[in-house]
Amino acid sequence: MEKISKFFKFEELNTNFRTELVAGITTFATLAYIMIVNPKILSAAGMPFDAAAATTIYMAFIGCMLMGLVANRPFAVAPLLAENAFLVSTVVLQFGYTWQQAFGAVAVSAVFLFLLTVFNIRAWLVNSLPPCLKYAFTAGLGLYLAFIGLHGSGIVKVSQSASPLAIGNFYDLNTLLSIFGVVIISVLMTKGIKISMLAGLVSVTVFSLLLGLSSFPNSFFSTPPSLAPLFLKADISAVFNIHSLPVIFIILVLMFVDTMGSLTGVSAKAGFLDENGNLPNIKKAMLADSTATLIASSMCAITSGVYLESATGVSAGGRSGLTAVTVGFLFLSGLFFSPLFSMIPSSACNSVLIVIGILMLSVIRLINFDDFADGISSSVIIFLMAFSANIGVAVACGFILYPLLKLISGKAHQLNIPVWILFFASCVFFAIYKF
Numbered sequence: 468m469e470k471i472s473k474f475f476k477f478e479e480l481n482t483n484f485r486t487e488l489v490a491g492i493t494t495f496a497t498l499a500y501i502m503i504v505n506p507k508i509l510s511a512a513g514m515p516f517d518a519a520a521a522t523t524i525y526m527a528f529i530g531c532m533l534m535g536l537v538a539n540r541p542f543a544v545a546p547l548l549a550e551n552a553f554l555v556s557t558v559v560l561q562f563g564y565t566w567q568q569a570f571g572a573v574a575v576s577a578v579f580l581f582l583l584t585v586f587n588i589r590a591w592l593v594n595s596l597p598p599c600l601k602y603a604f605t606a607g608l609g610l611y612l613a614f615i616g617l618h619g620s621g622i623v624k625v626s627q628s629a630s631p632l633a634i635g636n637f638y639d640l641n642t643l644l645s646i647f648g649v650v651i652i653s654v655l656m657t658k659g660i661k662i663s664m665l666a667g668l669v670s671v672t673v674f675s676l677l678l679g680l681s682s683f684p685n686s687f688f689s690t691p692p693s694l695a696p697l698f699l700k701a702d703i704s705a706v707f708n709i710h711s712l713p714v715i716f717i718i719l720v721l722m723f724v725d726t727m728g729s730l731t732g733v734s735a736k737a738g739f740l741d742e743n744g745n746l747p748n749i750k751k752a753m754l755a756d757s758t759a760t761l762i763a764s765s766m767c768a769i770t771s772g773v774y775l776e777s778a779t780g781v782s783a784g785g786r787s788g789l790t791a792v793t794v795g796f797l798f799l800s801g802l803f804f805s806p807l808f809s810m811i812p813s814s815a816c817n818s819v820l821i822v823i824g825i826l827m828l829s830v831i832r833l834i835n836f837d838d839f840a841d842g843i844s845s846s847v848i849i850f851l852m853a854f855s856a857n858i859g860v861a862v863a864c865g866f867i868l869y870p871l872l873k874l875i876s877g878k879a880h881q882l883n884i885p886v887w888i889l890f891f892a893s894c895v896f897f898a899i900y901k902f
Contacts, residue, residue, distance in 0.1 A: 471484065482786040490780040490790040513565075518696040531791045531794045538755045541781055543773070552820075553717075565702070570700070570701035571701045573764050575715050593753075603844070606829075606849050609827025612823055613821050616824060623635055645815075668815045672811050680812060698765065
């Protein structure tokens with residue numbers, strides 16, 4: 468126990484073994500839903516559900532172990548929902564890529580992300596970005612995620628009239644179940660229940676079974692699913708062309724910005740940020756998630772990043788990497804219960820997507836809309852992310868608009884070199900983007 472205490476610096480971080488263990492269990496309880504939601508999303512692209520579930524679990528385990536043992540931070544790392552949703556709904560279903568080709572783009576992007584991290588360019592850019600853009604990325608992803616949940620649940624639908632969208636059929640049982648899930652999760656959250664997401668999933672699943680919309684699996688336990696259908700199946704050769712560059716850029720930007728928002732938010736909750744709002748030794752945390760992402764690409768898994776739900780463990784007292792290590796081992800135990808995941812209805816997953824979207828959207832209050840340069844560029848990012856389903860274009864527009872508006876408004880002194888680097892990179896993006 469003394470060696471563990473010394474390794475994780477319990478005394479320096481004012482924590483202990485029991486507190487870290489409880490914090491890990493708390494984080495896992497609030498995060499366990501991704502073992503269900505992630506493979507559900509990926510299966511819509513034609514990927515085998517069982518293999519996708521196994522990949523999600525393995526990558527959550529690897530990511531948490533790296534974060535805990537290398538960075539000694541209490542942050543849970545796992546494949547990110549927003550990136551999975553984007554990859555399936557946009558790259559596969561809209562752009563016409565196969566899932567093998569889509570993950571080929573992920574693999575190439577992962578290599579770039581790792582190199583940016585190793586050479587400290589990523590940390591330099593993150594620390595230099597204006598706060599309003601960081602908040603806009605998180606809020607935009609939240610609105611995008613919520614819309615996917617609303618549309619997938621049938622709460623809103625594509626309209627045949629003048630308006631592009633309309634209210635769905637509230638007499639449909641699956642739609643009602645999704646609404647019920649949102650209500651249950653929301654009520655539990657207002658009561659301060661830590662496992663509100665998981666409780667919402669379970670509640671909707673139970674009602675779905677009772678109504679005959681779902682069925683029990685033949686067995687509740689199984690041997691770990693094989694990774695063979697996904698391992699090294701990414702088609703890298705298919706994306707080595709100029710037409711795939713925008714897709715690679717989009718995925719790289721997503722990898723870059725998503726963890727940035729959650730890492731900053733959870734660090735603030737834990738009191739880890741310095742007086743300038745930056746996380747000391749951020750490179751270690753970024754090295755952990757970029758290494759996990761690089762490994763993930765070999766298993767056809769999307770970006771591994773820090774989850775906002777890590778804040779629940781931090782609230783429970785988690786301060787060291789033992790919290791993340793505990794989460795990792797709990798995820799690994801999920802390999803033996805994959806049949807349980809397959810009976811979870813999409814209505815339950817859509818409920819979670821909607822609520823997660825709302826939580827991510829909440830950071831919009833931190834944007835200074837009194838400064839029009841901040842407000843307009845941030846709003847453009849948020850609107851385009853949600854309404855165009857094209858996160859890369861949204862981010863690139865923000866990177867271009869922000870410095871231009873600052874320049875026009877006579878506030879050029881607020882701009883720095885990284886902002887201009889991202890400005891010119893975004894201009895190149897639009898020059899090669901295939902609209």
